[in-house]
Amino acid sequence: xxxxxxCMLYLCTSEVSCSPELLSPTCDYWWVLMGTxxxxxxxxxxxxxxxxxxxxxxxxxxxxxxxxxxxxxxGARYTGITRERGRIFVHTMDERVIGLMPxxxxxxxxxxxxxxxxxxxxxxxxxxxxxxxxxxxxxxxxIRSRRAGSHSFTSRDVAVQCGDAILEEMRERGVYVDLxxxxxxxxxxxxxxxxxxxxxxxxxxxxxxxxxxxKMIALLSGGIDSPVAAWLMMKRGCRIVxxxxxxxxxxxxxxxxRSMECIKALEAWSPIGLKVYEAPNGGNLKAxxxxxx
Numbered sequence: 014x015x016x017x018x019x020c021m022l023y024l025c026t027s028e029v030s031c032s033p034e035l036l037s038p039t040c041d042y043w044w045v046l047m048g049t050x051x052x053x054x055x056x057x058x059x060x061x062x063x064x065x066x067x068x069x070x071x072x073x074x075x076x077x078x079x080x081x082x083x084x085x086x087x088g089a090r091y092t093g094i095t096r097e098r099g100r101i102f103v104h105t106m107d108e109r110v111i112g113l114m115p116x117x118x119x120x121x122x123x124x125x126x127x128x129x130x131x132x133x134x135x136x137x138x139x140x141x142x143x144x145x146x147x148x149x150x151x152x153x154x155x156i157r158s159r160r161a162g163s164h165s166f167t168s169r170d171v172a173v174q175c176g177d178a179i180l181e182e183m184r185e186r187g188v189y190v191d192l193x194x195x196x197x198x199x200x201x202x203x204x205x206x207x208x209x210x211x212x213x214x215x216x217x218x219x220x221x222x223x224x225x226x227x228k229m230i231a232l233l234s235g236g237i238d239s240p241v242a243a244w245l246m247m248k249r250g251c252r253i254v255x256x257x258x259x260x261x262x263x264x265x266x267x268x269x270x271r272s273m274e275c276i277k278a279l280e281a282w283s284p285i286g287l288k289v290y291e292a293p294n295g296g297n298l299k300a301x302x303x304x305x306x
Contacts, residue, residue: 051125056101076222082284120217137178153191162205221250240275258294
């Protein structure tokens with residue numbers, strides 16, 4: 014899986030900020046990007062939650078800082094980043110953010126969502142409008158609800174009321190509930206005074222936020238093994254300093270070029286620029302060769 018991620022990155026330029034499949038008319042997000050809109054991107058993490066409270070707070074702050082730096086670096090528009098326990102919220106209506114967030118280490122998944130109050134009447138009303146925008150005639154749906162905080166209702170109450178509202182809104186279009194294998198899923202997440210509705214979860218790379226661990230040096234030879242190893246260490250939170258030994262005249266410019274291309278590809282996963290050192294090593298090799306002769 015890690016090799017897949019890096020190879021996909023290697024084939025794409027760093028200027029691509031939103032994956033093409035997100036812009037396909039067959040994608041569940043097409044209605045979001047082209048009409049109904051979203052006002053927040055929910056960012057999830059997992060491994061950070063296992064840490065102690067002190068370490069968790071530090072890792073969360075680092076992750077938020079990395080998200081902010083990547084957004085600023087790409088020029089994406091957002092109004093702020095907030096956090097609650099177990100969730101980070103990027104307040105934005107810029108669709109580029111959907112493609113940017115999954116490449117931040119520490120992010121497990123993201124979802125562009127619509128926000129409303131936690132009142133059941135507001136949640137169910139928004140669910141009905143959302144469903145009517147993308148559920149086709151005769152198709153099935155399911156409500157996946159979860160709740161965090163203190164409320165006078167349960168998660169099941171949320172699912173039932175949202176389902177009833179959708180059935181009432183689309184009663185003449187033949188839609189029906191299928192909890193096992195639905196054509197569409199609407200996720201409802203109620204957290205204290207707010208509720209968030211979304212239709213898809215975009216997977217991220219996971220790992221730990223970049224910069225939470227120490228620094229490491231990666232030797233780049235121009236092959237694929239060294240940048241993949243560097244990517245894996247970046248995924249574990251390590252900042253990487255790159256070193257390329259230039260062996261000319263015993264190697265050609267193509268070798269150096271491949272190393273620089275790998276570093277450029279890895280920069281797409283780093284919110285800040287990567288340090289690169291180049292050491293002239295051709296003279297040393299020539300001295301060794303002369304001694305051997």
